[in-house]
Amino acid sequence: MPFDPYTTQAERPRERLLAHGAQVLTTPELLAIILRTGPRGTDAIDLGRKLIKEFEGLRGLLSADADALLKVPGIGPAKTCELLAINELNRRALAEALRTGEALDQPQRVKHYCTAMLGHLRIEHCMALYLDSQFRLITTEELARGTLSQASIYPREVVRAGLRHHAAALILAHNHPSGVSEPSQADLALTRHLKHALALVDIRLLDHLIVTAQGAISLAERGQL
Known part of the structure; x- marks a missing residue:
């Protein structure tokens, strides 16, 4: 995919993911793809870094409940639902593996x-x-x-x-x-x-x-x- 000079920093991880695969992205960049935007004055990558620090790592973030997520500036109901959905999909994938083996x-x-x-x-x-x-x-x-x-x-x-x-x-x-x-x-x-x-x-x-x-x-x- 050709580089677009008008692409924002938060959008560039999407280009890199499609071109090289998700494994080349940092954790904040992967979160940025899900979050899409950050609060005023920051982008989604910055928000991803803040979330990882706030919850002491990715496991803590993806295990957080709705009340904890909603307290973070820039995380409203929509982003909270997206993060909760990811965690639930992970649990169901693990359960599915145990049902088939x-x-x-x-x-x-x-x-x-x-x-x-x-x-x-x-x-x-x-x-x-x-x-x-x-x-x-x-x-x-x-x-x-x-x-x-x-x-x-x-x-x-x-x-x-x-x-x-x-x-x-x-x-x-x-x-x-x-x-x-x-x-x-x-x-x-x-x-x-x-x-x-x-x-x-x-x-x-x-x-x-x-x-x-x-x-x-x-x-x-x-x-x-």
């Missing part, structure tokens, strides 16, 4: 999916990934939120949901907003309790993931399941 053969994808779902949350959430007999994802459901314990998660309800979804296996995941990835004694007790309850109806607890903003650890990989 064995989750046990894709541990990193499972971790990425759970991190995308839980890593940015500021209070504890626990979710279950229900899997079929080939360990493909059937669905994901939230089990609880707030400080987790055996009292806050009801094995009977988890078992009932597993039977309703005709699940053969389950992966448990919950986040630690503190950023500490080590499982607590309560986490280990919950794992044992739920594993026993699921075994009574021939549903395997394959793993329990502890998720932080930096990623996820697997209790199965650590021999703590």
Whole structure:
């Protein structure tokens, strides 16, 4: 594509993307293509840089909720919706990969999916990934939120949901907003309790993931399941 001297700085990333591919663009330039414009006195690339700094990186930005995004000057409802849509599409792409292949053969994808779902949350959430007999994802459901314990998660309800979804296996995941990835004694007790309850109806607890903003650890990989 020939260079247009009248093309603005914010538009030039589009030309470079079409000519050379998205991989040659910086993160602010990629964001500029989505954002299109910046607030008065700045362009979309500057706005992209500001967002990355404001949210301490791309993961923080794409995990931000609507309230946090709308507080940033230059980010109105339209740009907020675009950024939220990108994050949701990423989550759905990860879930789609788990539905079409064995989750046990894709541990990193499972971790990425759970991190995308839980890593940015500021209070504890626990979710279950229900899997079929080939360990493909059937669905994901939230089990609880707030400080987790055996009292806050009801094995009977988890078992009932597993039977309703005709699940053969389950992966448990919950986040630690503190950023500490080590499982607590309560986490280990919950794992044992739920594993026993699921075994009574021939549903395997394959793993329990502890998720932080930096990623996820697997209790199965650590021999703590």
